[in-house]
Amino acid sequence: MARKTGSHSEITGPRIRAAAAQLFARHGYAAVSMRQIAAEVGVQAGALYLYTPDKQTLLFDLMRSHLEELLSAWAAEPVSADPVARLEEFCRFHIRFHLDRPDAVFIAYMELRNLEPENFAAIEALRKTYEDALETILKDGATRKQFTVPDTKLATMAVIAMLTGVNTWYREGGRLSRERIERIYWNMVRRSVGA
């Protein structure tokens, strides 16, 4: 298919998103300029506006697609009926998914302040949907007397904070394999909810 010289719409869009994700994660949204993103991609700043209406939308789209991917990946996981097995699936899935996308996780977590109110509400709704997935597991286990959790909401927040915390210290090729990390964290979570 014939195409004019210098025409790369199918590839430039994703490259802009990738460059923005990397730079936002490394230096923070507010500290990164459109010029820096453009330089990383190898185009001029003005060209970015063919792919995003503004910088804010670029951030929002990164966060939204990350959370939507998170939700659909979790929906695609196998489903155990037993709450203990289900909780193990959640823990291992969460660690695995988050370690694979450190930049996106960092942004979705640190840049909430820089979202305009409407965008913030949309992102928070997606995050809440994910938290609800865990809370449902904990409630189910509590009902069946397999977990001991005096407050499922608190336990949900505690478990997610613990698991997401892996991203703050994990380094590729470090002392521990992912499988070992998953196992250790799963054991801590399991005991913390009294399973």
Next chain:
Amino acid sequence: MARKTGSHSEITGPRIRAAAAQLFARHGYAAVSMRQIAAEVGVQAGALYLYTPDKQTLLFDLMRSHLEELLSAWAAEPVSADPVARLEEFCRFHIRFHLDRPDAVFIAYMELRNLEPENFAAIEALRKTYEDALETILKDGATRKQFTVPDTKLATMAVIAMLTGVNTWYREGGRLSRERIERIYWNMVRRSVGA
């Protein structure tokens, strides 16, 4: 003691730090201008430079004093010999101290990226000192067979992440009292390390 009109050095310094802390926590260091901080205090932007050499030092001083206060407050806590009691002290202290200073905690956590390398190293050293305090407790308990922790470093990071996570959802006057929150979290931590 006589003093010239418009001279308020003893009060303006702390007010600048307070305004900066609030604004940095709310909008992020990079998104806040010196003019905004000055406006919040009620002075002109140039006057800030009587109290700080530059914006970076203002951020660094906020983070350093927060962590130094954290370390000295922990050093001033009573010391139990039993690792289980000691761990409970740590958990309750951590939650209490952090809930009392949400802005400082947020900044110390989110603005690491915006520190120049030298400043970053200094802050990381302080943070590591605090983490070591917890790790020492866990090692001690593991040695005495009171805890079951396959990896004390991992357990340290997991516990701190879980406890610090309280700051992300706690709101003054919310559903649960601090005492209840402390108790629930302490119980989760206790079980997570097999005590």
Next chain:
DNA sequence: GTCTATATGCGGATAGAC
């Protein structure tokens, strides 16, 4: 689809008056 050029405004920081 990308570039160059530019409009317009805000950023950190400093000089010198009071």
Next chain:
DNA sequence: GTCTATCCGCATATAGAC
């Protein structure tokens, strides 16, 4: 100790050539 005025650079975003 604070203010006003200003230097100078970089920010986002747009217009129009190629």
